[in-house]
Amino acid sequence: MSGIILFFVAINLLAFVLYGIDKWKARHQDWRISEATLLWVAALGGALGALIGMKVWRHKTQHKKFKYGIPALLLVQIIIVILLSGAAYLLSYSLNPVGREQRDNTSMEYLSQYPGVAEWVDSMQTVGSLRDTFIRNNEDLRLHALCAAHKDAKGTAILVHGYTDNALRMMMLGKLYYDSLQYNILAMDHVRHGQSEGDAIQMGWLDRLNVERWIDIADSLWNGVPIYLHGISMGGATVMMCSGDALPSSVKGIIDDCGYTSVWDEFSGEIENQFGLPIHPLMDLASWMCQLKYGWNFKEASALEQVSRSTLPILFIHGGNDTFVPTDMAYTLFGAKKKGRKQFWIAPGSAHAQSYKDHPKEYFREMKTFINTTTQQ
DSSP states (O other), X not given: OHHHHXXXXXXXXXXXXXXXXXXXXXXXXXXXXXXXXXXXXXIIIIHHHHHHHHHHHTOSTTOHHHHTHHHHHHHHHHHHHHHHHHHHHHHHXXXXXXXXXXXXXXXXXXXXXXXXXXXXXXXXXXTTSSEEEEEEOTTOOEEEEEEEXXXXXXXXXXXXXXXXXXXXXXXXXXXXXXXXXXXXXXXEOOTTSTTOOOSSOOTXXXXXXXXXXXXXXXXXXXXXXXXXXXXXXXXXXXXXXXXXXXXXXXXXXXXXXXXXSBHHXXXXXXXXXXXXXXXXXXXXXXXXXXXXXXXXXXXXOBHHHHHHHOOSOEXXXXXXXXXXXXXXXXXHHHHHOOSSOEEEEEETTOOTXXXXXXXXXXXXXXXXXXXXXXXXX
């Protein structure tokens, strides 16, 4: 955005100076700047400078193509600047939200709503069973995960949290896997979350590559046991985005809890619901800016597309009363999976990311059935 601002400042200064020079040349009967050049400089973003130059230098004010054309160009450019500014705000609002530190500081308080989980985490950390692990990804960012090895491990669960959450906030599932299924657990922090580095949230698309890096780490730490990817919300979308990639044979299945179909779909719904704004052209511009700045766009970040080509078993879980990631997305994702085993459970009456909290027994039943069935395949 700073580059765009500098461009507009420079071209408007250029337009103002050119109109002044042409006025001086006209008075001195010198070789003139062509009208085409003056109009093109205005059309390329310098309409404001051109209009000010016309007024200050009293130049071209009676020529119809300038008298009416320059104000028309200025109006168009004002609209473009407003749209670009709006798109830049939406991109920053979505990928650089405030409040991360507050969530990090209240994670143990958050876990207290799940009976016994906060105490379990505290005891596991005290005895050194739940440890911090750090790696570097392909972009040389330092990534963090919480890891716990089970002495009688039957498998490994890689837990992937949601938007602005962190690894610690996945420990209600960590305890479930560790105590009830005797699984190793690896709960990762996304880029720009928890203790991981990064400037912007990646909404799962580039995060999937980090999950795949953690899969390699899990294989090196606990070789010979099946691996399951389990994500909630943005984490659910992330593990589904992994599903269409070539994953190691140790990965036996994926559990998606209320993940969205694509970043485009999720952001489009939020633009309409939160701001009451039309999708086009703001979404198109914000997606284009995301491509320029971060190397990915909203449409390519599609869990739906990845699921459609996946052969891995997938369990889809979704709250029946989810309005943040609409429940209809779960039906769409389930329908898109044509190859391999799939399982589906809608948690009655649950809002977004509340399925386990509202229905712990049923949630565990669906998980266990899915894991037992796919592990034996």
